[in-house]
Amino acid sequence: MVRKYTVAILATATIALTAHAHAQTDRQVGHWKGIRAKAVAKLRKVLSLSDAALSKFSIPEIRQQILETKYPSLQTLRDKFRRLSEMDETGVVQSDALTEALRGLQLLRNAAPPVTAGLRTGNIKNLQDLLPATAGLERAHWVFLGPTNIGGRTRSICPQPGIGHRLYIGSVSGGVWRSDNGSPFQAVDDKMASLAVSCLASNPAHPTVIYVGTGEGYSTLAPGEGVEPIRGDGIFMTKDETSWQRLTPPAKEFEYVNRIAVPSAGSYILVAARSDEPGFTSGIYRISTANPITWSRTQECAASQVCIDPTDNQLAIAASRSGNSFWSNDGGKTWTASTHSESWGGRVELTYAAANHSIVYASVDRLGGQIWRSEDGGKSFGQMTPNPEPGAAASYLGEQGWYSNTIWAGDPSDSNLVIVGGLDLWRSMDGGKTLNQISFWRTLKSAHADQHVIVSDPSYGPGSRTVYFGNDGGIWRADDVTTVGSDPDHGDGWTKLTRNYGATQFYAAAVDSRTGRIMGGAQDNGTVQYGVAQGPDNWKTVLGGDGGFCAIDGESPGYSFGEYICLDVFRGDKNGDSAQDASGEFWNSRDQAFEWKSGAYTIQDAKNQVANFIAPLVLDPNDHSRLWAGGLSLWLTRDAGAPIDDTRGPSWSIVKASTSSPISAIAVKSGDSNTIWIGHNDGSLYVGTHVLGPATSRTWNRVGEGVLPARFCTRIFMDRVNPNIVYVTFGGFKPDNLYVTRDGGATWKNLAGLPPAPIRVITSHPNRSNYLYVGTEVGLFASEDSGVTWSPVNEGPTNCAVDDLVWQGSSLIAATFGRGMFKADLSAANSGLP
Numbered sequence: 001m002v003r004k005y006t007v008a009i010l011a012t013a014t015i016a017l018t019a020h021a022h023a024q025t026d027r028q029v030g031h032w033k034g035i036r037a038k039a040v041a042k043l044r045k046v047l048s049l050s051d052a053a054l055s056k057f058s059i060p061e062i063r064q065q066i067l068e069t070k071y072p073s074l075q076t077l078r079d080k081f082r083r084l085s086e087m088d089e090t091g092v093v094q095s096d097a098l099t100e101a102l103r104g105l106q107l108l109r110n111a112a113p114p115v116t117a118g119l120r121t122g123n124i125k126n127l128q129d130l131l132p133a134t135a136g137l138e139r140a141h142w143v144f145l146g147p148t149n150i151g152g153r154t155r156s157i158c159p160q161p162g163i164g165h166r167l168y169i170g171s172v173s174g175g176v177w178r179s180d181n182g183s184p185f186q187a188v189d190d191k192m193a194s195l196a197v198s199c200l201a202s203n204p205a206h207p208t209v210i211y212v213g214t215g216e217g218y219s220t221l222a223p224g225e226g227v228e229p230i231r232g233d234g235i236f237m238t239k240d241e242t243s244w245q246r247l248t249p250p251a252k253e254f255e256y257v258n259r260i261a262v263p264s265a266g267s268y269i270l271v272a273a274r275s276d277e278p279g280f281t282s283g284i285y286r287i288s289t290a291n292p293i294t295w296s297r298t299q300e301c302a303a304s305q306v307c308i309d310p311t312d313n314q315l316a317i318a319a320s321r322s323g324n325s326f327w328s329n330d331g332g333k334t335w336t337a338s339t340h341s342e343s344w345g346g347r348v349e350l351t352y353a354a355a356n357h358s359i360v361y362a363s364v365d366r367l368g369g370q371i372w373r374s375e376d377g378g379k380s381f382g383q384m385t386p387n388p389e390p391g392a393a394a395s396y397l398g399e400q401g402w403y404s405n406t407i408w409a410g411d412p413s414d415s416n417l418v419i420v421g422g423l424d425l426w427r428s429m430d431g432g433k434t435l436n437q438i439s440f441w442r443t444l445k446s447a448h449a450d451q452h453v454i455v456s457d458p459s460y461g462p463g464s465r466t467v468y469f470g471n472d473g474g475i476w477r478a479d480d481v482t483t484v485g486s487d488p489d490h491g492d493g494w495t496k497l498t499r500n501y502g503a504t505q506f507y508a509a510a511v512d513s514r515t516g517r518i519m520g521g522a523q524d525n526g527t528v529q530y531g532v533a534q535g536p537d538n539w540k541t542v543l544g545g546d547g548g549f550c551a552i553d554g555e556s557p558g559y560s561f562g563e564y565i566c567l568d569v570f571r572g573d574k575n576g577d578s579a580q581d582a583s584g585e586f587w588n589s590r591d592q593a594f595e596w597k598s599g600a601y602t603i604q605d606a607k608n609q610v611a612n613f614i615a616p617l618v619l620d621p622n623d624h625s626r627l628w629a630g631g632l633s634l635w636l637t638r639d640a641g642a643p644i645d646d647t648r649g650p651s652w653s654i655v656k657a658s659t660s661s662p663i664s665a666i667a668v669k670s671g672d673s674n675t676i677w678i679g680h681n682d683g684s685l686y687v688g689t690h691v692l693g694p695a696t697s698r699t700w701n702r703v704g705e706g707v708l709p710a711r712f713c714t715r716i717f718m719d720r721v722n723p724n725i726v727y728v729t730f731g732g733f734k735p736d737n738l739y740v741t742r743d744g745g746a747t748w749k750n751l752a753g754l755p756p757a758p759i760r761v762i763t764s765h766p767n768r769s770n771y772l773y774v775g776t777e778v779g780l781f782a783s784e785d786s787g788v789t790w791s792p793v794n795e796g797p798t799n800c801a802v803d804d805l806v807w808q809g810s811s812l813i814a815a816t817f818g819r820g821m822f823k824a825d826l827s828a829a830n831s832g833l834p
Helices: 026-033 037-047 051-055 059-068 074-084 097-111
Strands: 142-146 154-160 166-171 175-180 197-203 206-214 235-238 256-261 268-274 283-288 294-300 303-308 316-320 325-328 348-353 356-364 370-374 380-383 406-408 418-421 425-428 451-456 467-471 474-478 494-496 506-511 518-522 526-530 540-543 560-563 569-572 579-581 585-588 593-596 617-619 627-630 634-637 652-656 663-668 676-680 685-689 699-703 713-718 726-730 738-741 759-764 772-776 779-783 802-808 811-816 821-825
Touching (some): 026 037, 026 051, 037 059, 059 593, 154 206, 154 451, 175 197, 197 256, 206 256, 206 268, 268 316, 283 303, 316 348, 348 406, 356 406, 406 451, 418 451, 418 467, 518 560, 526 560, 540 560, 540 569, 560 617, 617 663, 627 663, 652 685, 663 713, 676 713, 726 759, 772 802, 779 802
Parallel strands (some): 154 197, 256 303
Antiparallel strands (some): 142 821, 166 175, 197 206, 268 283, 283 294, 370 380, 418 425, 474 494, 506 518, 526 540, 560 569, 569 579, 585 593, 617 627, 627 634, 634 652, 663 676, 685 699, 726 738, 759 772, 772 779, 802 811, 811 821
């Protein structure tokens, strides 16, 4: 979750501590790395770094890690930001909101014509036409751009025993994917209502039956703060990947399905699910798979996991996010709390030891991560992991065990072989008493960071020790789990399996008008770019961490601009090979700390962390030396290409003062940068005139007050021909999320007809202003009559969240939040499909 560094930095030589093999004090490590001792201690605690790991960082890299640790919980910030655009005027997201939006989507599919504004629309016909057989191969009008070498957050892996080498994986916002015998992954669930896949399970008695749980229920948000950022729509089942049966009705209890367990007989399933809706309790549910399907909650808890003994259908274990574990000896009909000598308190993950099912291991989010062991089937536990030695990592979970926490003991001949995962992966050969690191996210050939699931290959046994690992970067394979990662860099033995797996969560995109180069800001995978000749497998990172809005200067010198979180603006070179901070932050070598430049060289809202997690950033279409940035105030630099060093850089000034609500949307009038529109988190909308002049000449008028929704303003779009026509979109699962003015803001009309879901972006065809396209939480929609009627697309992005739409000539680029990017050639939109 914390990996912000440039490609250029990766090439910098490291200063190793190999001459100091014994444990070092934080002060010694800090001296060798040129950082303060307290920074070393914080890196150990937050990132679970040992002396050996710290020694592998270059000095610039380790400074970047220090920079990121100033944000106490990035995933919480991500969650809260996503929730902002889902809330209604009272700050609430109704628990059945997604279900209603999906119902509206299907109604539009049923009524849609076959083609709208150059895109195929209506019901999904043939699943095989939804994505290309090979990445980059055009089919069904859309081209999948990838990235296929980056992946995305993967919490579920389901190998199919008895069906060759078939492997299913689940993306938390990109659906279910399948690979046969190592072939490229294919999406298989576009006909399923929700793509927010959190868990998968197969029926051992009927291997072709797959159960899918939707909704990601892992967040630090407390009950009453709102709901999880990626909500689901229950549990689904398929026998053929074509028809998807809803196993549970649209019920508040199953909005976040964290785990599904199926016994060998397949006669029932156990589900760990949660709800944040007042009056609806989270817990363990028992569901009968016979007709009629029935379900009941058998244990109340903040359920995170459930497992069934593979040799005895009556034995089961379960765990919660709040430090509890349970056992059952009647197939999950009743539960008894486990005992342990000390209170646990945090998220608990459990696993049976395959060699002896009386042995159960627990990975507990307590004091940075502890392994506990039961020898009576989960009834009682004793602690195994000792406190770390000096110079070692603080613990394997660091400070994010609530988010990334997994444990495996699947060797059928050795109950002492245990793998645990937090930020990285660790192996124990003695039942959890000692741990050795086997992956390191900084090593390019090692597994990605943030571990979520570990699953054995069905062939695991004598002669085969293959295990799969799911994390924030996709899926990895270790062909021998007993030796993988044993080298000093923890890179040997890892194989990345993200071929054609397009699950990246994009917030925004930009196109280079000269070269066709595409950039995108992605959640937890940084700002990445794609060259026309590179192909979907060759996206490269410009800046790590989280990426946001971005822009590319299509003129000389061809700078690119992007942001880390909270308006931390950077500037990249014309090739995207390096990036420099343009918001004013720099490393003070004398004081061994990050500081901010004086005066106008600093965006104060970035320094004070008061901008949105993903804040709007717009390159002026009329003058590329001007860059507009939205925090609490509206900031402008008129010298975006100025030289950057420790004392200078682009100079920033406030053009619009704070209204106490952060700015969420910016639009600059084409041909006249003196006119600019600004939207805020509270839904307020302002039009500024003479904004490039002195402060005394600027005017800011609020428009639409009392008419427009008091909800998060997501985007503002001015008509390309008539700038008095302006479209404004809003968040919230409401039917009135799109408004238009045709007189510069004097009067407004709600353009109804779309599903009640957040609208993320709107644009029009470059040559047909009446052809509109909107990206929403439930997919992409097109209109040929300026928004009077709408049709959903039935291929490409389908019902995935579409967060941005940009143009590459007459081709539309759709940046999705969970399915990567797609491109559709609309040059023949006037006459329908080519």
